[in-house]
Amino acid sequence: xxxxxxxxxxxxxxxxxxxxxxxxxxQIDYSNSSDSEEISQWVLWITVVTSLxxxxxxxxxxxxxxxxxxxxxxxxxxxxxxxxxxxxxxxxSRLGRFFTTNVLIQSxxxxxxxxxxxxxxxxxxxxxxxxxAAAGLAMGDIIAMLLLTxxxxxxFKFRIVIEEKLLNKKFxxxxxxxxxxxxxxxxxxx
Numbered sequence: 173x174x175x176x177x178x179x180x181x182x183x184x185x186x187x188x189x190x191x192x193x194x195x196x197x198x199q200i201d202y203s204n205s206s207d208s209e210e211i212s213q214w215v216l217w218i219t220v221v222t223s224l225x226x227x228x229x230x231x232x233x234x235x236x237x238x239x240x241x242x243x244x245x246x247x248x249x250x251x252x253x254x255x256x257x258x259x260x261x262x263x264x265s266r267l268g269r270f271f272t273t274n275v276l277i278q279s280x281x282x283x284x285x286x287x288x289x290x291x292x293x294x295x296x297x298x299x300x301x302x303x304x305a306a307a308g309l310a311m312g313d314i315i316a317m318l319l320l321t322x323x324x325x326x327x328f329k330f331r332i333v334i335e336e337k338l339l340n341k342k343f344x345x346x347x348x349x350x351x352x353x354x355x356x357x358x359x360x361x362x
Contacts, residue, residue, distance in 0.1 A: 250306070
């Protein structure tokens with residue numbers, strides 16, 4: 173195993189540990205959440221895990237190699253991965269006590285519109301998409317990269333609908349004003 177692969181393995185293990193810790197730390201009683209929220213949570217987890225497994229399979233098959241030399245591709249992918257996770261955890265940090273892995277409005281909830289939220293309404297998802305795209309790039313296969321990003325994008329899109337309905341209900345006109353000045357997930361695209 174090369175040093176680059178060992179580095180990726182360590183980063184992915186740290187990332188997985190951080191995500192599990194984040195989910196456990198912010199766990200809530202499902203009796204406070206809607207059925208659609210619980211379904212969206214499962215859809216998201218199943219999509220990400222399935223996408224990772226399929227991406228590894230297609231990486232091994234090597235049907236659609238990315239035509240970039242190994243080391244420059246790995247360095248760019250590592251930088252992209254780090255930036256994606258930085259964006260994700262900056263968004264989580266900015267939300268502070270309002271962040272949960274479940275879609276819900278807490279008592280005394282505030283609408284956060286600064287930090288990474290000044291550009292996109294769901295920067296934690298944006299950061300995760302960037303990190304997954306970087307992992308696909310590092311795998312060196314276009315199909316693997318698409319498998320990591322496209323299904324996850326649609327899982328996020330499904331969850332965002334639920335989140336935005338709840339935020340609109342809670343914050344009303346303030347949230348609608350915020351919507352007019354930001355992108356949902358990907359600047360200039362969505």
